[in-house]
Amino acid sequence: MSKKGICSMNIELTSPIARDEDLFSEDFLREKLSEFKKIIADPAIGFFDLPQTQKYAKACEEVYEKYKGAKNFIHVGIGGSSLGPEMLITALGKSDTRFEFINNIDPERIADQLKGLDPNDSIFYFVSKSGGTAEMTAAMALIINWLEDKGLNQEEWSKKFIFATDPKKSILLDLATELKITTLEIPSDIGGRFSVLTPVGLFPALFADIDIYQLLDGASKSRENCLSEDVLNNELLNTCSFLYDLKNFDITQTVFMPYSSKLRDFCFWFTQLWAESLGKRLDNDGEEVFTGLTPIPGYGATDQHSQMQLFMEGPLDKCLLLLEVEKFSCDFSLNSNLDYPSFNKLSSHTLADLMKAELYGTIKALKENGRPHIHFKIIENNAEAMGELIIFFESLTALMGHYLNVNPFDQPGVELGKVYAYEKLAKGF
Incomplete structure (x- = not known):
């Protein structure tokens, strides 16, 4: 199945497995579009409307x-307070600004990151919606x-x-008031893993010479595509049905593999989005389901020489999401004076x-090995x-939560671990 959207992104869905045609019928897809509209209309869920406002971009400027x-x-x-910005900087950054993402509490790594930094030429951007994240708090203490x-x-x-941070209630907000520190807003209706198009990602993007208005324009076009009433050609609806159909055949692992080194960090952003949103013990009816789609990051062509053997001939439990960049911003000739067969094969390319x-x-x-895959293209x-x-995969995640009958906007399994971590600190080692 090939679907062409109104944006620069094209999608081809390929599976050798006999599919449930009901999942792709016009009536079913129209029902799912209606359900998606209900999801994004919820006042507690604001990610989908971010492209429609320049409020946060202007505040960042x-x-x-x-x-x-x-x-x-x-x-x-x-x-989510770091993965989105890291993905943007790696993919699109053009400036000479040195970026350090303190996104873990490894003392050796942080020592390396601070080494050689001149504090007089540095700014420190602390990102936490609640303001009380243990890892962010620890990093602030050591930086001070x-x-x-x-x-x-x-x-x-x-x-x-x-x-x-959150503009209404946050420990960081209280601290900012006390110390007269400049703040930017993480909207209360947007969770961390959906926050890259807020100041979480937009502010660092400016230091990397990324056009944040072009970013929002692309997101806005994708938004229109996701809401297309031409449901038989709506890429969001068809991709969701495709992946849900595969899950019914126990194909529950999602390999995300861009053929671009610059998009490698996109995999890690997607991994959190997909795993934290969809991996749930309870469904919306309170029943134990232990469901989810497991993301696996990779990138081409490197992982053709590592993970691809498993993907190609291992258990039939994976769908590959392959992302192609049709035109690179630069290129290199492979013409060579070395007269060897391996060089001659490449010399005209x-x-x-x-x-x-x-x-x-x-x-x-x-295709020959009967492995389901999705081929995404961007120009x-x-x-x-x-x-x-960004908007497509955030929307795909939100709608897939509906297909699985789980809440894609909470993370109860993560919260329990935090409780036990503080309990351990209180008891000592």
């Missing part, structure tokens, strides 16, 4: 004007100590801090030709395409 001379941008957050060891007192280091050949070779082999890796991808 105002703060950026005050700090744009900084040479080092230290982003402190965990999970580090800055004071460098001779900066509270008045000086507080001017280098920017907070992104470019590096981009080889990447495309590797991808299409994989697709052909997957090029730019801010507009990234906006399209």
Whole structure:
């Protein structure tokens, strides 16, 4: 099945498994579109409407004007407070700004990240919706100590801090008021893993010379596509039905594999989005279901030489999501003076030709081996395409939650671990 949307993203769905045609009928898809509209109309769920406002982009620009001379941008957050911004910077960043993402509590790694940083040329962006995340709090404590060891007192280091947090109730909000620290808003109706198009991602994107309005434009176009009344050609609805149909055949693992090194971090953003949203013990009726679709990150062509053997000939429990960038921003000729068969095969081609050949070779082999896969295409890796991808996969996650009858906007399994972590700290080691 091939579907062409109104945006630059095209999708081809391929499965050798006999499908349930009812899942792809016009009546069923129209019902699912109606359900999706109900999901995004919920006042507690705001991610889908972010492309329709420039409020947060303009707020980020105002703060950026005050700090744009900084040479080092230290982003402190965990999970959704970091994965989205990291994905944007890796995929689209063009500036000379040094970015450090303090996204874990490994003391050795943080020591490496702070090494060589001049605090006078640095700003520190602390991101937490609640403001009380243990990992973010710990990182702030050690950064304050580090800055004071460098001779900066509270008045000086507080001017280098920017907070992104909930605008109504947050520990960071209280601290910002006390210390007169600039804050940006994480809307109350948007969860962390859906927050990349808020100041969580938009503010660091400015320091990387990313056009945040182009990002929002792409997201807006994708939004229109997701709401298309042409349900038989609606990519969101068909992709959801495709993956749900496969799950009925115990194909429950989702391999996300862009053929682009710059999009590798997109896999890790998707992994959190998919895993934390869909992996649930209880369904919406309170019944134990232990359901979900397990994400596996990869990227081409590198993982053709590592994981692909398993994907191609291992258990038939995986669907591959292959993402192609049709046009790279640069290329290299493979013409060479070396007269050897392996060099001669490549001499009339470019590096981009080889990447495309590797991808299409994989697709052909997957078909021959009876392996279900989805082939996504974007014209090029730019801010507009990234906006399209973000809204599409956030919407896919939200709608898949409906298909599975689970709440894709909570994470009770994560919360329990936090309770036990604090319990252990209180008891000691």
